[in-house]
Structures are given as C-alpha cells and as structure tokens.
Amino acid sequence: MEEKEQLKLLKSFTPARIGEGRTGTRPLTESMLRLRRDHAAAVDAVHGHVDNDFLMKLGLFTVETLSKSREVYLQRPDLGRRISPEGAKMIQERCMHKPQIQIVLSNGLSADAIMANGNDVLPALLDSLAVHDLQSGTPFFVKNGRVACMDHIGELLEPEALVLLIGERPGLASPGSMSAYMCYKPREGMIESDRNVISNIHQKGTPPLEAAAHIGAVLKCMIEQQLSGIHLQV
Template structure:
C-alpha cells in the first residue's frame, strides 16, 4: 500500500488552528500519521537519519583549528584535557570528565590571568558539533557584553572530554567571580547542535548542580545567540551582585523584554 501524500494527510487530519500553531513551533513527531501499527516510511527514514546525526555528534572529536579557528586567532584560544584520555573513556567514566588533568592545571595557571570578572570555558561535552556550530559566533557576543559592563574578561580556553563539574577546578585554579561553561548538549532526535551555558559564582571543589545556573537549547530553533549572550550577561550581573549562584539566584526573563519569552525558546 502506497504512502499518502502530504496534502492528503493534512486533509485527513484536518488539525485545528491550535494544533497547526503547535506543529509550527516544535520539531517533535506529533500527528505524523501511521502505516498499520508503525510509522510511515518517510517518518521512519527521517527518524533513522536523525538518530545517525545524533550518534555522529557524540562521537566526533573537537578540532580546535577547524571548529574554532577564528577564536584561536582572536583570543589566543588553547586547549587542555580532563582526566579522560579517550572518547570511550569519557563516555564510560563521567567522573573523569569533571576533573582537569595536572597538565591542564599547569597550563591554565600559566596562561590565564587570575581574578577575572567573567571567565569563559568551552567544553566539547556530548556534542562537539554544537560547539562548532554555536561557539564561534557566541564568544564575541559574550566578550562585547563583558566590555560594555566594564568587566575583566578572562582568556578563554577549550577543554576536551569535558563534563559540567570541571567548573569547580576552574574556580579553584583561577578564582574568577563568574565562570561560564559553554558545552555541547546531549543530542536528541530533533537537534544535534544544541549548546548549553552553565554559570557558577566562584565555583569550588564540592559544589554541585545546586550551585550552578543553566541556559540551555542555544541553537537556531531554540535560544538565539544574541539572546543567549544577553541572558548570560544579565545572569552573571545578578550573581556578582548577590554573590551567589544556583538555587539562590533566579533568572528573571521579564527583565530582558518580550523576546526572551518567545514560545520558540
């Protein structure tokens, strides 16, 4: 039995205006139709394609020159590594991705100034694809926000095989007021290039997720880059004022205007 064409499916389903509005705002597979008990062929093939893209995003390796070359030139970006020695070990041992290697600590101490107001760290995370897609344009926006506020902007660096907990070691080594970790999110079956920004006020060893704040879904169909930069800077301002982060600090999107409350975000 042949698969119905798109026009027939739309006519058959006859979605209400509210359903059409929902479909326009999400890549989720809703009202996809079926063939017997399963997906239609087209839906199944797109699902397989998205799954392959997600797997590739996790398995790819960050290449500093290829993926972040413009930042290498502008900010003298350099790369260090966690205690994980390979992608396989990184995936199997999350704990190793939360700690900087001794060589990393030595290099960071030598090349980055201590006591910055805003220290930026780039972590490959579970999607180096997201880092390559979002970070080259986002970093200059964050640097501009820091300059506009008169902040000391620490020299950015990249961390290979990085987990969020690496924030604690960065805080111990450089003692910045606020650390921002830009890290690739775990890919889903709708997007593999989503970036997250984790923020922490004076992070230290022993701090947990309760001591951090998160701005997630930074990508073309989520939080736009300019909006992400404004949200990071505004949240960092609050952290510096309150001298706290995590559960003690709440992000107030109303302060950013109507754009931050868009349903697409």
C-alpha cells in the same frame, strides 16, 4: 477548526514527532527514514570533534580532562570532571589568575554545538560583558569536559564567576544544542543547585546572540549579589 488544521498548527510550534501516522502497526516510511537520519546526526554529534583550526580562530588553547579518549569519557563521567595534570599546569601558566569572569568552552556531549554556535556566542558574550562593565579572563577549550569541570577550574584560577559553554546531550531534533552553565566562585564539592543554566542555545531554540546577551546579564547579577543558583535574583 478541523482536526487536520489543528494538528498542522500544533506541529508548527514544535519539532517533536506528533501526528506522524502509521501504516498498520508500522510507522510511515518517511517518518522512519527521518528518525534514522536524526538518530545518526545525534550519534555523530556525540562522537565528533571540534576542529583545531576553528579553536585557533577563536583564540582558544586546548586542555584535556582525565578522559583520554571518547570511549572513556562516555563510560566514566567522573573523569570528565577533572582537568588532567598537564592541562592544569597549562591553565595556571597561560590564564589570568583571579579574573572577574572566566569563560570556558567544552565539546561535552556534542561537538556540533561548539562548531555551530561558538563563533557567534563567544564574541557576543565578550561584548555583553563589556556592556555590563565586567572583565573577562583568558578563555580556553576543554576537550571531553563534564559540567563539574568548572569546579576544578575554579580551584585553579579562583574567578569571581565562571561560565561554561558546553555541548548538550543531543536530541533527535537538536544535535547541535549548547548550554551555558554559570556559577559564582566555583569550587570542588559545589552542588547543582548552586549553578544557573541557559539551555537550548541554537538557531531553532534560544538564538546564540540573544543567549550571549542574557548570559552577560546573569553574570552581572551574580557579581552584584555575590551568589548563584536557586537564590539568585535575575
């Protein structure tokens, strides 16, 4: 196989920028324009917002973290790990206490991830839980949440297991990628090795419907084994 054919085959397997070519010391104009376009999409994903109408159609109410603005959220990751006092009160008033499975969505670092995948993942996840005979609590949306906000929510609702569907840090090839973080009996002070994650949930990565089915299976294992993280056998 000639080098050009080998390069073409390799590029068909990845969106990574390989074999882009150069003109002297500079990238090709086409390559540079694509890079600027993809960088702009990543910035838009970070600073974007999830439409209220979209959340209402999914039947989700919204709470905020201690990050009162997007700027504060990006500068102070610690504030995105705790729900605001107003949000905590709303969660306790509107959510089922001690559910078997608690589902939470958050824009995280990519609002595009929720807008692009939430409409597929959430209904399919509820179906997957039903297939595995698991009961879901009251899903809701956390604005400006970090992964560890699931620990604070665990303190508030005491679920057996919690899954957080959150926007990932956008890359130059996937600004709308979602992750699903899962934990058995989340509580404040939990370490990262106690969590399980399914990442790269988007149309060109792990398809949303496939991801939802897999999330349900992982949560079933957590309930049966009463643990999560590196010791979970899936």
